[in-house]
Amino acid sequence: MRSLYEQKWNDAVKGAKIEPSETLWNNIASKLDNQKGRNYWVTLLMIAATITIAFSFPLTIGDSANSSRPDTNLHIAQSMNVEADNSVYDQSVIKNTNSPPLAINAPIKGVTGDEEKNTTFNVDDKNYSSTITNEIIKSNSNLANYQYLSQKIVVPQFDWDTHFELADINNHYLIPYFMPILKEDNNNLLASINMGTGNSSSGNGILTNNTAESAKAFGFSNDSNGFSDSATKNESKGTTLYLSAGIELPVGNRFSLLAGIGYLAQKMEGNNNVVLDNGDTYQPLGIYDPIMYNSVFLSSSYSYLATNNYISLPISIKYPIINRKLKFRVGAGVSTDFMLSHVINSDAYGKASYKPSEVAYEPVVLSGLVNLDLSYYLSNQYSVALETGIRKGITPIDKNKELYPSSFTIGIVLFYKIR
Amino acid sequence: VPVSSYESEIIQKCYDGNRTAYRDFYELYANELLAIALRYMKSKQEAEDVLQDAFIKAFKNLASFDQRASLKTWLTRIVINTALNMLRKNQKGELWTIDKFEPIETNTLPLDGYNYTELVSFIQQLPTGCRSVFNLYAIEGYTHKEISELLKISSGTSKSQYHRAKVLLKEIMASEETKTKLKVI
Secondary structure, eight states: OOOHHHHHEEEEEETTOOOOOHHHHHHHHHHHHHHHHHHHHHHHEEEEEEEEEEEEEEEEESGGGOOOOOGGBBBOOOOOOOOOOOOHHHHHHEEEOOOSOOOOOOOOOOOOEEEEEEEEEEETTTEEEEEEEEEEEEESSSOOEEEEEEEEOOOSSSSSOOOGGGGSSSEEEEEOOEEEOOOOOOOOOOEEOEOOOEEESOOHHHHHHHEEEEEEEOOOOGGGTOOOOOOOOOEOOOOEEEEEEEEEETTTEEEEEEEEEEEEEEEEEEEEEEEEEEEESSOOOOSOOOTTTTTTEEEEEEEEEEEEEEEEEEEEEEEEEEEEEEEEEEEEEEEEEEEEEEEEEEEETEEEEEEEGGGGGEEEEEEEEEEEEEEESSSEEEEEEEEEEEEEEOOOTTTTTTEEEEEEEEEEEEEOOOO | OOHHHHHHHHHHHHHOOOOHHHHHHHHHHHHHHHHHHHHHSHHHHHHHHHOOOOOOHHHTTTTGGGGGGGHEEEHHHHHHHHHHHHHHOOOOSOOOOOOOOOOOOOOOOOTTTTTHHHHHHHTTSSSSHHHHHHHIEEEEEEEEHHHHHTTTOOHHHHHHHHHHHHHHHHHHHHHHHHHHHHHHH
16 A cells, blocks of 8 residues: 555656757657668568578479379370381480371371381491381270380391391380370370380390380380389489579568569489480480480480479568567568479480470469578668578479479578668 | 547557657657656666667557557556666666665655655665665555566565665755755855
């Protein structure tokens, strides 16, 4: 209980007023300008130059761990004029010289009966002529998407002394077609490769080995020919590089909106045994790339680094949890990424850059962003932040809608106050 | 007492970054708050330092102010806390000395003969610890329990400091009275 003593003091001094000196408001106003500047790291226009080095989770969730192309990628198309190329004999590869198939995703049609074709080929600088008889059997199953081509090559002018094993060859080809780059367009290039299960009727020819290896690489198993899938075809996590510049605008009293433009490079490491034949050189391909006309199956895999390059337009909302000299903010947003190129770099076959229209990746991808940043004011104009975040694909990056990239990022952000 | 419509209007303008509104806000309460700060500090300069920091805190945290509460009470609390923090920061050595004092009769203490400036000057002569407790208990109306939580001291310390303040004030006022008499003579 308050006594009379306290009451007397309270009455005597409570409610008194003393006029401050003139300089007090000026000092407060001056401090406010500085303070305002600090607060307005959130609420005023800012420019943010962001440099982020990201360590990625496996590039894709789900199918990323698959070491081979999913069966759903297989699409049957029409095959015509399949023939053996002399490279089958000369090199440790099987080469597809088919014309691009006529239809996209179309069921097998119009291929009936046998056809006979004369061709010439070269073995050890010697020209041979042969007659090839094709017998094509199509699959009626939706699951077994292949055509079976039985090919009999007759070599009438054969040198028995040196090429005994090449006599009277019977090749059997399984011909799957898969992964259209774009659907519903007759002008599209459809991936196609002939996958041989060839054998030789006389001896263990080179052809047998090569075709067998290619079949293995393709992941196809044919017990009757003793094949098993042992070739390495995979793609795994890599790093992501992100560079951007942005502008931050106030939204209400606490929130801020960050919009920017950036360069995003998502890298994946992989192994493949398919290349493109450019005539003089082979061009590397990633395992998620379509196997195009002039694709070549190698008998062994090569390693590569695939990079998807994007122009990135992120937009996110940030909210400060701690808003002092040391600031802690949470943010969430969306990034729209426009693909610039898909680059495959390998030690063995050099570097190849593909345009978005040439590969089976979506040209525009949406990703969700969630991040935390811890920033510190270096001066009135500059602050620096450590930012961590997760980028997760909202839309798939590939046309088969299988790959949703996800990456964890940690980076440095430099803020510069415009005003 | 909730904020008036005028206060509410000023606060809204402050939200919008209106510089004039900041000035209006300051002018509305600066005089009264300076008088409070002056009781805690030893000089007007120190009190203005407190007021400066308090206003900056208030502007910065205006968004967290609940407009159903009293703006004056909210600002007073900021000023008191700022003053106590500053005292704590500036204090060298022991802030709280526990002394034993004999009970004194203070209810008959005549304050009527002194003006505000003189009374404040008496308070300012108190040592920091008991000055704070005196202000909080006798003038702001805090309980010893509230003071103990605010100053992070025991309730007993708060009581002894308050008692000490009263004794010292009596001595100071007696001394001032003697000086005045001597001047008259």
